[in-house]
Amino acid sequence: MSETHHAIAIDGPAASGKSTVAKVLAKRLGLIMVNSGAMYRAVTWEVVRQGVDPTDPAAVVALLKTLAVGCGVKDGHSTMTIDGVGPGAELRFEAVNAAVSKVSAVPEVRDVLVASQRDLLRLGDLVMEGRDIGSVVFPDTPFKLYIDASEEVRRQRRAAEGQQDAVGERDRQDAQRKTSPLVVADGAVVIDSSEIGIEEVVEKALEVLKQRGWFERESEEARS
Ligand code: DC
Numbered sequence: 001m002s003e004t005h006h007a008i009a010i011d012g013p014a015a016s017g018k019s020t021v022a023k024v025l026a027k028r029l030g031l032i033m034v035n036s037g038a039m040y041r042a043v044t045w046e047v048v049r050q051g052v053d054p055t056d057p058a059a060v061v062a063l064l065k066t067l068a069v070g071c072g073v074k075d076g077h078s079t080m081t082i083d084g085v086g087p088g089a090e091l092r093f094e095a096v097n098a099a100v101s102k103v104s105a106v107p108e109v110r111d112v113l114v115a116s117q118r119d120l121l122r123l124g125d126l127v128m129e130g131r132d133i134g135s136v137v138f139p140d141t142p143f144k145l146y147i148d149a150s151e152e153v154r155r156q157r158r159a160a161e162g163q164q165d166a167v168g169e170r171d172r173q174d175a176q177r178k179t180s181p182l183v184v185a186d187g188a189v190v191i192d193s194s195e196i197g198i199e200e201v202v203e204k205a206l207e208v209l210k211q212r213g214w215f216e217r218e219s220e221e222a223r224s
Contacts, residue, residue, distance in 0.1 A: 036130035134185030
């Protein structure tokens with residue numbers, strides 16, 4: 001962790017509500033919002049676009065070595081470019097949904113993206129959501145949440161967004177991979193969003209942050 005900046009880590013399976021919670025917390029607490037899944041999706045889009053087989057790790061690594069990956073922040077959100085181009089709607093294409101768990105299981109892909117994710121802490125306090133944020137990216141942060149929901153609820157949420165996304169299958173791949181699988185990180189508090197609305201999830205999250213000293217941390221900084 002940086003000497004001066006702090007990270008809130010939010011992990012959980014696909015469509016658990018973690019992005020929405022992270023966005024609300026970022027707005028309320030004035031944090032940089034980092035969607036780490038978008039970074040894995042951006043690399044996956046490049047794999048798909050260039051016709052590389054996502055199930056062939058050596059081919060994915062060979063492509064990765066040719067790419068210039070750039071990370072930054074704009075309007076309070078993290079941004080990512082590949083060879084100077086920031087992908088947009090492509091990140092949610094069905095082909096990306098289908099391949100992203102394969103590409104993100106490649107250790108070399110994770111090495112590059114985890115380094116970029118840690119580097120963002122130089123730019124300010126942030127809330128980062130993903131699968132391995134509390135376990136691998138920022139294991140020392142005391143501010144760790146795991147947002148969960150039943151598979152049926154998550155499948156319905158994706159369908160309501162008009163998305164073709166086999167969330168259950170993606171979660172199984174994300175939880176079973178060797179490198180940095182989806183886990184409840186040591187010290188993370190689990191919040192189940194299946195039966196409660198987003199406001200209630202946010203209230204619970206704020207309670208955890210309060211108990212763990214997030215707000216004292218801010219006032220200490222303000223005094224110094
Ligand atoms: O959050 P998302 O559903 O957009 O993430 C897409 C995929 O990226 C997810 O299925 C697994 C991968 N991912 C990861 O391996 N590690 C992260 N920290 C974030 C996402």
